[in-house]
Amino acid sequence: MREITLRQVEVIRAVMLRGTIGGAAELLGVSAPGISRLVKHTEEALGLRLFERKAGLFVPSVEAGKIFDQVREVYKGVENLQSAISSLQKGEEVQLAFASAPSVAQFIAARAIKSIRARYPDLYIDLNILKIEETADYLLLERGEFVIMSSAIHNPGMQSEKLANGRVVAILPEGHPLAEQDVVSVHDLAKEPLVGIDPDDPYGRTVSRPFREAGIELRHSMRGRFAQTIVSLVRHGLGVALIDEFSVSEVYLPGVVRKPLLEETSIDIYVVTKKDRVLSNFAEFSIQQFRRELNDAGKRWPERRG
Structure with a gap:
């Protein structure tokens, strides 16, 4: 089984946040076909269906719930890291x-x-x-x-x-x-x-x-x-x-x-x-x-x- 890359995590999160391929592409500043291809490739590589397509929206699938929980944690950690860097740059708490x-x-x-x-x-x-x-x-x-x-x-x-x-x-x-x-x-x-x-x-x-x-x-x-x-x-x-x-x-x-x-x-x-x-x-x-x-x-x- 192939490992998931940081770029794939970034795309999955963007689709989660916007609910559409077009919205995710706008968020990341790339083309919609590229996002669509990467989501499809990721699902095939993992052997998992990440999203349900409902009424034109991409909704996280039930079976991939743990994956999305981890994606949220990864980005929460990144945000905390950015906050720590910003605090250090300003001299907070030092x-x-x-x-x-x-x-x-x-x-x-x-x-x-x-x-x-x-x-x-x-x-x-x-x-x-x-x-x-x-x-x-x-x-x-x-x-x-x-x-x-x-x-x-x-x-x-x-x-x-x-x-x-x-x-x-x-x-x-x-x-x-x-x-x-x-x-x-x-x-x-x-x-x-x-x-x-x-x-x-x-x-x-x-x-x-x-x-x-x-x-x-x-x-x-x-x-x-x-x-x-x-x-x-x-x-x-x-x-x-x-x-x-x-x-x-x-x-x-x-x-x-x-x-x-x-x-x-x-x-x-x-x-x-x-x-x-x-x-x-x-x-x-x-x-x-x-x-x-x-x-x-x-x-x-x-x-x-x-």
């Missing part, structure tokens, strides 16, 4: 967990997530804010798929890939005398109350590098732990600071003036993942969005040099 350094989380993360949400409108997103020393536990214990950091992580269980390169910039309170200059030097900033992050911190070490390279002793009048804190202190007129351009990459930043630094200093941003872990499609797409937003960051503030 979660994406990742983390970011505070400097990137301030503005870049929100813009990247906006693009992620547009692509996967129902995806649940769990964003964590981490310091560099918290990255290993987060990734190795698989609490999230990736971390965006301003330093590469040197750990045999993790791998770092550079996403973007940015600049260290000066930030000043609105109305500050240095705000009139096109470019600011660390020699200018050293004469002002300086706020910043501990230079023993990896991020703090990067943004304070221009002072070290200029041979200027770094003396903070006050320190904060996160870039957002530094921006807030400057906004309230408590000092001037050096910071990465990603932390201030908004078009409007009330109370703060951004200025290019004469002693040009770069800062790299990395995506860090657990070595050999296969990332979800959601994570891979998200990393692409971070890469794009990071590389566009400097275009978002008007004070930057061309």
Whole structure:
């Protein structure tokens, strides 16, 4: 006995739904004679009468009832599969967990997530804010798929890939005398109350590098732990600071003036993942969005040099 093909199942179902050869042909977008021949061939091959012809309609025969029940189940399974695929494409009932350094989380993360949400409108997103020393536990214990950091992580269980390169910039309170200059030097900033992050911190070490390279002793009048804190202190007129351009990459930043630094200093941003872990499609797409937003960051503030 010959086996029934998926095409034969599709034709049988179409005749079941429409009740006529012509209706089935219209549903499948093929010719009516072709449908008629395939139904006849299927009945002969199976040795079963699938349909009764009554008043011009094709009615499922009683003896083939179990076959039609199975046809319905097959298509119910296909519909469920299509529904599952559609849900996955939209991100329904799935979660994406990742983390970011505070400097990137301030503005870049929100813009990247906006693009992620547009692509996967129902995806649940769990964003964590981490310091560099918290990255290993987060990734190795698989609490999230990736971390965006301003330093590469040197750990045999993790791998770092550079996403973007940015600049260290000066930030000043609105109305500050240095705000009139096109470019600011660390020699200018050293004469002002300086706020910043501990230079023993990896991020703090990067943004304070221009002072070290200029041979200027770094003396903070006050320190904060996160870039957002530094921006807030400057906004309230408590000092001037050096910071990465990603932390201030908004078009409007009330109370703060951004200025290019004469002693040009770069800062790299990395995506860090657990070595050999296969990332979800959601994570891979998200990393692409971070890469794009990071590389566009400097275009978002008007004070930057061309």
